[in-house]
Amino acid sequence: MKLIDGWLTGVKRVASAHCDERPDGEVPSLLVIHNISLPPGEFGGPHIDRLFTGTLDPNQHPYFADIAHLRVSAHCLIRRDGAIVQYVPFDKRAWHAGVSLYQGREQCNDFSIGIEMEGTDDRDFTPEQYQSLSVVTQLLMASYPINAERITGHSDIAPGRKTDPGPHFDWNCYKALISR
Numbered sequence: 001m002k003l004i005d006g007w008l009t010g011v012k013r014v015a016s017a018h019c020d021e022r023p024d025g026e027v028p029s030l031l032v033i034h035n036i037s038l039p040p041g042e043f044g045g046p047h048i049d050r051l052f053t054g055t056l057d058p059n060q061h062p063y064f065a066d067i068a069h070l071r072v073s074a075h076c077l078i079r080r081d082g083a084i085v086q087y088v089p090f091d092k093r094a095w096h097a098g099v100s101l102y103q104g105r106e107q108c109n110d111f112s113i114g115i116e117m118e119g120t121d122d123r124d125f126t127p128e129q130y131q132s133l134s135v136v137t138q139l140l141m142a143s144y145p146i147n148a149e150r151i152t153g154h155s156d157i158a159p160g161r162k163t164d165p166g167p168h169f170d171w172n173c174y175k176a177l178i179s180r
């Protein structure tokens with residue numbers, strides 16, 4: 001896998017318009033880990049792609065009615081089988097973090113990359129997901145001023161508002177994989 005013009009090679013691309021330029025050519029220097037599943041607790045299916053591209057059908061599920069209007073995205077999604085989907089090139093600002101604070105600096109979208117792990121707060125992620133996440137992370141660490149200390153969870157930059165990636169995200173496993 002390589003990084004060309006902010007896109008991973010060899011992965012599924014679903015281009016999202018839910019992004020814009022980073023302010024003043026900011027280079028991403030923080031990685032934020034999330035989890036998502038749509039509907040909540042269900043895996044597979046096209047709904048995450050649709051949410052991130054503004055095409056989620058609000059009538060298809062009661063939960064979708066609450067979120068279909070949101071203009072949100074992440075740079076990547078890692079599915080349960082480890083397959084990667086990229087929505088936004090890394091040099092662009094994806095809209096994943098919302099109101100957030102990291103080491104005294106607000107609006108983490110400005111300077112971060114957001115990766116979604118398909119999952120929930122109450123279930124373990126799969127080995128295939130950690131494997132893919134670590135490959136992408138190592139590529140990002142080689143390409144941007146991101147190191148193991150500048151990787152955080154959504155819940156850490158938006159405490160009280162967000163709980164993902166949740167207690168089942170195995171930070172020790174992940175950190176061990178990216179240090180190899």
Ligand SMILES: [Zn+2]
Pocket residue numbers: 033034035096154162164
């Ligand atoms: Zn999140």
